[in-house]
Structure formats: structure tokens, C-alpha cells
Amino acid sequence: MxxxxxxxxxxxxxxxxxxxxxxxxxxxxxxxxxxxxxxxxxxKLPVHSAWWRSRYDKKGALLYVALGDSAAQGIGASSPARSYVGRLSAGIRRATHSSLRMVNLSVSGSTTWLCRKDQLPKLAEYDPDIVTVAIGANDIIDFKAESFEKNIRAIYSALPSHAIVADLPTMWLPDREKKVAEANAIVHRVAGELGLTVAPLYETTRRQGLLRTFRNSAGDLFHPNDLGYRVWASAFEPAIADRLAQIAAERA
CATH class of the missing domain: 1.10.287 (Helix Hairpins)
Known part of the structure; x- marks a missing residue:
């Protein structure tokens, strides 16, 4: 050299x-x-939780109950009102021109097993007009298909027939996407067997693309931010509109 x-x-x-x-x-x-x-x-976990609890006893012409994890709590949003549950609540009020009682039973960090254990008994205390469920993202890291299906089936079986359940959002990382695909197959199959409507959260978030997903994420790169929760809400909105039309027809 x-x-x-x-x-x-x-x-x-x-x-x-x-x-x-x-x-x-x-x-x-x-x-x-x-x-x-x-x-x-x-x-901010206790702050968001207290914000939702303060609304439990408010009166309303309609009752909306939400089940889920930190996403339903709105962690990552600038305010719980800007979470997907908050946005859906505001949309229901605008569409119906009436009052709404909002009961958010979700718990940050909840898995399907914890939702089944802690949230379902509380749901039994209510007779909701509208129910949304988005649960399962916290199961993915230690995903076991058999236990996931057992828990999902128990949760979905306890819901009213008009409940709207979401599949899991895209997570982009290949190892997680494989588990998400398996989990979502279970969600769609069990929901189909029970006649529940599925909000297409995976397809809606996937359409955003990787760069926009980054823009729609909070600083921890796991929870959505205000923009991301607007996307989440859009996955539920068509099913919410159908449910409101059904309620109006029933009450007429």
C-alpha cells in the first residue's frame, strides 16, 4: 500500500x-x-382522568359511553376535548342539536384483559345510546392470539348490538404490523359474528402514510396529537352518523 x-x-x-x-x-x-x-x-394521566370523571354526572338527552385505553383518554392531545372521544362527543351534539352525557370508562395502559376486568362491570351500570370501543394496542408487545381473542370475545359479547368497535391502528414497524394484522383479523371476525360495526381505524391511519403519521404523533411517537386524534375520529364518524340516524328513527 x-x-x-x-x-x-x-x-x-x-x-x-x-x-x-x-x-x-x-x-x-x-x-x-x-x-x-x-x-x-x-x-397528564391523572389530569385527563379527572377531566372525564367530572363529566360523568352531567345530564343529557343522549348517553355516550367510551371504553378503551390512553387513546380514549386523549393522552397526547392538547386537551381531552381534542381527543377522538372529545371530538366525537362534540360532533354528536352538533348533529343532534341536543345535550349529551359523556361517560368515559377508559383507563390509560389498559389491555383487553384489563378492559374486560375493570371496564365491563362499570358498563353494566349504564344504558347507553352510543358506545365506542378501541382497545388492544397495549396487547401487541406481548401478543398472544388465543388470550387476545378470549378477551375480545368477552368484551364484545357484553356490548349492546349498536356498539361501534375499532380495529387496531397501523404501527408501521414490521414486527408489530404482523401482530396487528393477526389482532385485527380477530377483531373483524368476532365483531362480524356478533353483528357489531367495526370502525376502520387501521385503514384510516394507514392512509396517512409514514411521514404524516410522524406529524400526527405526540412527542413520545406512540400517542396521537391533536391532528392524529382528528384522524382517529374520522374513522368512527360514519358509523356514529348511522347510529344517530337509527336513534332518530326509533324515537320518531
Whole structure:
């Protein structure tokens, strides 16, 4: 190897190491920001929960009950009112020109098993006109199809026939997408057997594309932000409109 070649080689190695060092520093900075955002969102869990509880006893011509996890709580939104449940509630009031009682039974961090255990007994206390359920995203990391189906079947079987259930949103990462596809097949099959309407959350979020999904995400890159929850609400809105038309026909 000539001296010139040796110098070029060493220069290339140095450039590669510098680039790798820069990339690692950027990754550490980005990961630190993500952890900080997740911490900030965790601090808001009791705030969102209290906001929803304060509305349980309000009177309304219609009763809307929501079941789910932190997404139904609106974690990542600037306000619970800007979550998908908040947006759907506002849309129901506008469409019906009447009052609405909102009972949000969702719990941040809930899995299908926890929803079955903690939220279903509370649902039995109400006779809701509108019910939405979006649950299962927290099952994906440790996904077991058999237990997931058992829990989904128990949840869906306890719902009124007019309930609207959502499939899981896109998660983009290949290993998670494989599990989401299996979970959503279960959601659609069980909902079909029981005659429940499925809100197409997966298809709706997938259509946003990867870059727009990033733009629609909160700082922890897991929960939606205000824009993301607007997308989530749009997945439910056609089924909500059908349910309101059904209620109007029944009351007429």
C-alpha cells in the first residue's frame, strides 16, 4: 500500500467514525427528547382522568359511553376535548342539536384483559345510546392470539348490538404490523359474528402514510396529537352518523 493510499484509507476511516459518532449523538438526543415527552404525557394521566370523571354526572338527552385505553383518554392531545372521544362527543351534539352525557370508562395502559376486568362491570351500570370501543394496542408487545381473542370475545359479547368497535391502528414497524394484522383479523371476525360495526381505524391511519403519521404523533411517537386524534375520529364518524340516524328513527 502506497503512502498516498494509506492516507486516503485513514482519512476514509476517520470520516466514517466521525459520521458514526455524529449519528449516535443525534440518536441519543432524539431518544432523550422522546423519553422526556413520554414523561410529560405520563404526568397528564391523572389530569385527563379527572377531566372525564367530572363529566360523568352531567345530564343529557343522549348517553355516550367510551371504553378503551390512553387513546380514549386523549393522552397526547392538547386537551381531552381534542381527543377522538372529545371530538366525537362534540360532533354528536352538533348533529343532534341536543345535550349529551359523556361517560368515559377508559383507563390509560389498559389491555383487553384489563378492559374486560375493570371496564365491563362499570358498563353494566349504564344504558347507553352510543358506545365506542378501541382497545388492544397495549396487547401487541406481548401478543398472544388465543388470550387476545378470549378477551375480545368477552368484551364484545357484553356490548349492546349498536356498539361501534375499532380495529387496531397501523404501527408501521414490521414486527408489530404482523401482530396487528393477526389482532385485527380477530377483531373483524368476532365483531362480524356478533353483528357489531367495526370502525376502520387501521385503514384510516394507514392512509396517512409514514411521514404524516410522524406529524400526527405526540412527542413520545406512540400517542396521537391533536391532528392524529382528528384522524382517529374520522374513522368512527360514519358509523356514529348511522347510529344517530337509527336513534332518530326509533324515537320518531
Amino acid at each position: 502506497t503512502q498516498r493510499t494509506s492516507l486516503a484509507f485513514l482519512s476514509g476511516v476517520g470520516t466514517t467514525l466521525a459520521a458514526a459518532s455524529g449519528a449516535f449523538a443525534l440518536y441519543r438526543h432524539f431518544a432523550g427528547q422522546q423519553r422526556a415527552a413520554a414523561h410529560d404525557l405520563n404526568e
